Amino acid sequence: MIAMFRAVLYSQWKWSRLIVVLGTVAAFAIPLLSLQGAARADRGALQAQELLRAVQSWGTLYPLLATALGLLMAIAAWAADHRGRHIHALTLPIERWRYVLLRFGAGFVLLAAPIAAVLIGSSLAVLTATLPPGLQAYPIALAVRFAFAVFVAYALFFAVSAGTARTAGIILGVIAAVILVHVVASIANIDLNLFGAAQTVLLLGPGPLAVFTGRWMLVDV
Amino acid sequence: MSDAIHIERLHYRAGKNFAIKELDLHVPSGSIYGFLGPNGSGKTTTIRLILGLLRPLTGRITVLGLPMPEQYARILGQVGYVPEQPHLDPTLTVRELIDFQAAFYPRWDRARADELVQRFELDGEHLFGRLSKGQKAKLMILLALSQCGDLLVLDEPTDGLDPVVRRDILGALITYVSERGATIFISSHLVHELERVCDWVAVMDDGRLITEAPMERLKQGTKRLVVMGAPAEIVNPPFRVLTRESTNGGGAGENWVVGDWEPGMTSYFEGVGASVREVIDLDLEDGFVELLRSFRKGGTRR
Known part of the structure; x- marks a missing residue:
């Protein structure tokens, strides 16, 4: 099983190395950029409010990066199998659920690089910055949250990407139906906001997708 | 086996x-x-x-x-x-x-x-x-x-x-x-x-x-026969009749393609008042084509 995992990991690395490298660079750079100027000698320590604003606005990039990485890695994980109509995978002498786990695990192992980059970048940024009194740095918490967001995004898109054209059709059909209902409701002057309701249910309610919302703060009170 | x-x-x-x-x-x-x-x-x-x-x-x-x-x-x-x-x-x-x-x-x-x-x-x-x-x-x-x-x-x-x-x-x-x-x-x-x-x-x-x-068996058993004077209906032949059609010259001659043929089966035709003028070997491709023709006409299967 280890040999199989190494083989799958290697193939997946070959397909997604550009995504991993670019994602790792971005994950390393964002925390450093978010604290740039915090230790500039000519300004002294940044005012706490100014720093928090900067950190908060840079923080919106973490969930975006996590989503993009999850999406692209999931697509890369299945692209070759889709091209070959899954014949190769289905004729390998391994239970299909094991093969899916190997593909999933390999993708997540590769995503460890950008997660580690967030941790290293955050730690370096904090070490080189002079924080105003009363503020604390949370590099480990930020990295753990980023890891969870990457995992959720990757798992979600992996499941969708593994599906057939029929599955994709069903998902698109549901979205189209929601849009159609919206259009009909607006023509009939009915106050209906399905997208808002979906956002509330999916992102704001308790559940794994809630990790993408809220403030992503490397430095906070 | x-x-x-x-x-x-x-x-x-x-x-x-x-x-x-x-x-x-x-x-x-x-x-x-x-x-x-x-x-x-x-x-x-x-x-x-x-x-x-x-x-x-x-x-x-x-x-x-x-x-x-x-x-x-x-x-x-x-x-x-x-x-x-x-x-x-x-x-x-x-x-x-x-x-x-x-x-x-x-x-x-x-x-x-x-x-x-x-x-x-x-x-x-x-x-x-x-x-x-x-x-x-x-x-x-x-x-x-x-x-x-x-x-x-x-x-x-x-x-x-x-x-x-x-x-x-x-x-x-x-x-x-x-x-x-x-x-x-x-x-x-x-x-x-x-x-x-x-x-x-x-x-x-x-x-x-x-x-x-x-x-x-398939190659040896698939033959084209030139049959003279065969009756319209034949009963229980020891071979499979794949196709049967008149020769180009018309008359009483017919071309038959048969499966499961064995030497000595010509005696069957004598028993029904017919005769086999010629037994022609078919290669696999000819046999394959005749099998398909026979099947598509609703012929035999085994």
Whole structure:
């Protein structure tokens, strides 16, 4: 099983190395950029409010990066199998659920690089910055949250990407139906906001997708 | 002799227009079994059922003594498969594909793989997507043979290839069978090719098996007869009448194509007041065409 995992990991690395490298660079750079100027000698320590604003606005990039990485890695994980109509995978002498786990695990192992980059970048940024009194740095918490967001995004898109054209059709059909209902409701002057309701249910309610919302703060009170 | 593949009363439906119906198939262990049929006859679908890629509606499939699809992972570890269309990732090199495959097969023969890379003159650093059609086919055969399976399932492996590549591939297959005593199930519509290498043959059309027999019996038993004075109806002949039509010159002469023919059966015609003027040997291709014609006219099946 280890040999199989190494083989799958290697193939997946070959397909997604550009995504991993670019994602790792971005994950390393964002925390450093978010604290740039915090230790500039000519300004002294940044005012706490100014720093928090900067950190908060840079923080919106973490969930975006996590989503993009999850999406692209999931697509890369299945692209070759889709091209070959899954014949190769289905004729390998391994239970299909094991093969899916190997593909999933390999993708997540590769995503460890950008997660580690967030941790290293955050730690370096904090070490080189002079924080105003009363503020604390949370590099480990930020990295753990980023890891969870990457995992959720990757798992979600992996499941969708593994599906057939029929599955994709069903998902698109549901979205189209929601849009159609919206259009009909607006023509009939009915106050209906399905997208808002979906956002509330999916992102704001308790559940794994809630990790993408809220403030992503490397430095906070 | 036990069967490497045993199929009983298999039924499968794909959409509204195509179905495999009541399929019975017995592939003896150690045989090179040719699976003939025109395009769209159901050969590839049958192979996908044998490999567990599709699930039958009813019926039973046993491969190497194990039930398919229940034991697909165990079975596939002993089966080398070459599909009709190369399905491998075009962005991996020949060497990377060999390494990938080797990781999944416990009986992988690295020495054989290296030997076949040399023999087929493959460059390990070439991307699969940049290989020629012949090189792709050779690599697929290499991967199937290096698994050291007891059964090879080949779906039109030489279709569209030049004669030199075809000969290389068939040569490698025959060497493998002679060394390992493996079973080969090979589908094709290239009748002459199968005639050279197979010892069993089955013919399929429109999702049904028309015939299944040892190659020699099929070849020796399929004849064209020139019959004089045959009655309109014949009862219980000891052979199968595949087709029967008047000769071009008209008169009482008829051309018959028969199956299961044996020397001495001309006496049957004397018993019904007719005579056989000529018995003509048919090669496999002629026999195959006559079998299809007979089947499509609603003729016999066995």
